[in-house]
Amino acid sequence: MVIPVLNGELHLADCLRHALIAAEGLAEIIVVDDGSTDNTPVIARQFPVKVIGLPTRGGPSRARNIGVDASTAEILFFLDADVNIPQDFIRKAVQYLDENPGWSALFASYQRDSLPTNFCSRYKNLVHHHTHQQAMPDAVTFCGGYGFVRRPVFLGCGGFDESMLALEDIDLGYRMHKAGHRIRLCKDLMASHAKYYTLRGLLISDLHYRAIPWTELMIRHRIFRADLNTGYKNVLSVPVSYLLAASILNPVLFAALAAVFLLLNADLLRLAANTHGLWFAIRTAVMHWLIYCLSGIGLLLGLSRAASQELRSNVVRAA
Secondary structure, eight states: OOOEESTTTEEEEEHHHHHHHHHHHTTTEEEEEESSSSHHHHTTSSSSSSEEESSSOOOOOHHHOOOOHHHHOOOEEEEETEEEEEEHHHHHHHHHHHHHHEEEEEEEEEOOSSSOOOOOHHHHHHHHHHHHHHSSSSSSSSOOTTEEEEEHHHHHHTOOTOOOOSHHHHHHHHHHHHHTTTEEEEEEEEEEEEEOOOHHHHHHHHHHIIIIIHHHHHHHOOOOSSGGGGHHHHHHHHHHHHHHHHTOOOOHHHHHHHHHHHHHHHHHHHHHHHOOOOOHHHHHHHHHHHHHHHHHHHHHHHHHHHHHHHHHHHHHOOO
16 A cells, blocks of 8 residues: 655544554555655654655655555555545455456545535535546546556556656556556445645646646547546536626526536536535535636646647657
């Protein structure tokens, strides 16, 4: 088990307590401290785990790769320091891989409830949960927050790309898929998320660390699939969100577009109401509209960056 962590003093102890119980004394636990400036190293060394301290920050990809180098496990388990796993999590995942030798990797889902109880954290966690629970079981991506991969497959695909500071796990999944490996999303494996989101942090995360780089990755790998965040309802919701904003002065058109938006996102809003009540579902609808507007901006910026990279590559090849 490889746990990369950067300034994780608020969550690491809980993560390790749950991980040690789930490991049942059989799985090695390696914590890679990515140059933390808080009490993270002190907390990590209070537990019977191997701690690797890096002098400077290099990103989660490098931290995970260094953890793999220090590991001897044939099944690699990557866990984020703000994720708590239940007692049977590792045992069930390893059993799935043993029973399905054709699976090269698998990952899990978040529980419906996040540990932080503020709106933004609950909203983001619920969206993650809903996205994974509605996705295709045969995946083309990977999740480094709670994902398992066979060691030869990981090494054969080159590990995590250390030049990437976001969506490095999605990139690894795309590379595994293109190499012919099967990745499974096991929806019954669920973990608790302890990450605290503010409104500002949520918006920055969805634009700069998801929408823009994910667009670039899809273009780079030539993988376009109506699944996860790019299902047809999600894609259609982006233009509908912009039309909704543009029709604010036309009550009839605004009402019609609002109905379409609510229909496209009915499953999530129903889940939100059932989980946290009607007022939470109303706020979720507004937040989801805003996120879709940001996604449209991210799509354009991602396309622009991808085009610029392609142009530079062509110039270099021509030279």
